[in-house]
Amino acid sequence: MSEPQTAGPQLSRGEFGLLILGLLGRREMYGYEIVAELRRSSEGAIDLPEGTVYPALRRLERDGLIGGHWVEVAGGAPRRRYYRLTTQGEKALALGREDWLRFKSAADAVLGS
């Protein structure tokens, strides 16, 4: 699976992963923040539970698309694991955006919206 065209998994496989990459394309963020930011910047339409986001972050890191590092926070607050896109992650985001655009107009064509 490497051809960016019609073959392979069809989006909706790792779609939320793409959304996370999209956020991290803006700036470094940590998991808990991603949950809130996803909700905020989608105006509540996307509200992923932590149990979805944390495993997704681990997968993305395992696959080399993002890199994480721990940051201690003053005042005894819980430490945060900040993530940023790797070079590979930036490529994946660019490809993912294309896939998304393709899928979007395809679905619109099918759904007639």
Added chain:
Amino acid sequence: MSEPQTAGPQLSRGEFGLLILGLLGRREMYGYEIVAELRRSSEGAIDLPEGTVYPALRRLERDGLIGGHWVEVAGGAPRRRYYRLTTQGEKALALGREDWLRFKSAADAVLGS
């Protein structure tokens, strides 16, 4: 699932089911035809294997969203199972379209496209 808002599964769960409902909203179709029509009307962007479509049809029928009936074809050709939307399926399609529109603009907001 009943609240049309933020709760519950986030689309991308049963997304292809929605696409199938979208096709069947136009006219009656059978499985093999759906595979081809999905490919055609999405201009190749969506190309689901039969192993995805047939189980999806069974689920949709099991859940009462579509109804199927066998049609014999002249000339010894394989019989076809035609499906159409039930009343419940039409409702689900309408709700699904709304979900899709919401998800689409949310994802666009996140991805910046």
Added chain:
DNA sequence: CAGACTACCTAGAGTCTCTAGGTACGGGCG
């Protein structure tokens, strides 16, 4: 006769999402 095409089907592996918790610390409130 081999191969392609129509049409249906399944089992099993793999992946993802979500529920439902748990850990730990600090602050506010009665």
Added chain:
DNA sequence: CGCCCGTACCTAGAGACTCTAGGTAGTCTG
């Protein structure tokens, strides 16, 4: 003080879906 809320991380397990890789069966074509 006890309790709950908020921050921030985590996991196990169930459930759902997608895909691969087949299989069946008949027809048609070279």
